[in-house]
Amino acid sequence: MKKTILIIDDEIGICTSLEFALNSKYDVKSATNSNNALKMLNKEKIDLCLLDLKLGKDNGIDLLKKIKNRLPDMVVIMMTAYGTIETSVEAMQQGAYTYLIKPLSISELNIVLEKAFAYQDLNYRVGYLESELEDRYDRNGIIGKSPLMKDVLKLVDKVKDIDSSILITGESGTGKELIAREIHYSGKRAKYPFEVVNCAAIPEGLLEEEFFGHKKGAFTGAIENKKGKFALANNGTIFLDEIAELSYNLQAKLLRVLQHKEYSPVGSNEKISLNIRVLSATNKDLKKCIEEKTFREDLYFRLNVIEINLPPLRERKQDISLLINYFIKKYNIDFKKNITLISDAAEKKLLKYNYPGNIRQLANILEYAAVMANTNTIEEEDLPADIISYNSGNKIIDKDELSDLSLKEVEKKAIESALQANKGYRKATAEQLGISLKGLFNKIKEYNIDTSQYIE
Known part of the structure; x- marks a missing residue:
């Protein structure tokens, strides 16, 4: 498959000439201004950009910054008839691969393009090997080879590069923050900040400031501007732990921030744009919280685009x-x-x-x-x-006792013993007995086993 080159130059004649010179070897496209170039980069797969330093009223260096900010791995070669040491150094500092002076030599350009694509391919291979090593040897402290944990890690791999909100659920101590860190540090935002807010550990009156920061003079003691967690996490990920503990009033403010992707510091009317991924976690049943009117349903659906449920250790x-x-x-x-x-x-x-x-x-x-x-x-x-001193509750039945029981009675005792050992958790009980969850439910019903003593 041909590599795709985007020529960005405000002179249509240069775009046409370069397309003619390169189209036998590459798929060549062109744009004559910054806006069109950015639109094409958003919609189409472009492998390399040939970017002019002067784009009419636009500045090529400014466009270079935008391209590298959106697509850090994009190879950009600068072109200009106004070559100076200062501009070439600045272009390289901003991430340009190299710098060519007009009028371009087509033979020289072809050599530079070949080297640039070889450099790009090498970077992809190195990146792939690094990600393989990370996946194999470092999952941010996540340990587990059980089928349940394999399913969790497969889901993490699917969502690591998407920007959708993710809700991580599970009992206390199951490792929800570890999963959040794995999503962030294995994904495309890994180079950017990961900020944690424990919604249960910060007094309600301070949470809004913790989220959004404040402006100098916003309240007594605000002697200087302070950035909140959302500002610190911009371009990266914010992890809202114990999200169910958020007050109803602050839930409404958080919902507006997530809807409009902007916020205002405390004491300011300034709107600050956000480019952020939101991960949240809870050990509570948020659907039950919604029924009890302690959690907003609209915020729940905003946070729970994708749910990752962590199994308990048992x-x-x-x-x-x-x-x-x-x-x-x-x-x-x-x-x-x-x-x-x-x-x-x-x-x-x-x-x-x-x-x-x-x-x-x-x-x-x-x-x-x-x-x-x-x-x-x-x-x-x-x-x-x-x-x-822990006793799992398994009652040892000796062979003399077994001899006096029917097969159904033995089976009932085995189920009762396993339920007691697993504190009523039916999934663990079914696994221990080697039967399906549905099969366990049927047996409990068939033998009229009392499970009311257990809280699931």
């Missing part, structure tokens, strides 16, 4: 051993330890536990164990007392 127990190894290595560094093993008894306790606090709780347990361990092995006695 539903991805295949990942516990991986997480144990990860945290042991981490705490070896933190505490200058040399722990290389975990005993079978200790690991069995950790695998049996259901982790209401999820990964954060597992991290705390292993931090405690690493401190307590006196050798290079974590033993059962090094674990916190509540983990050692």
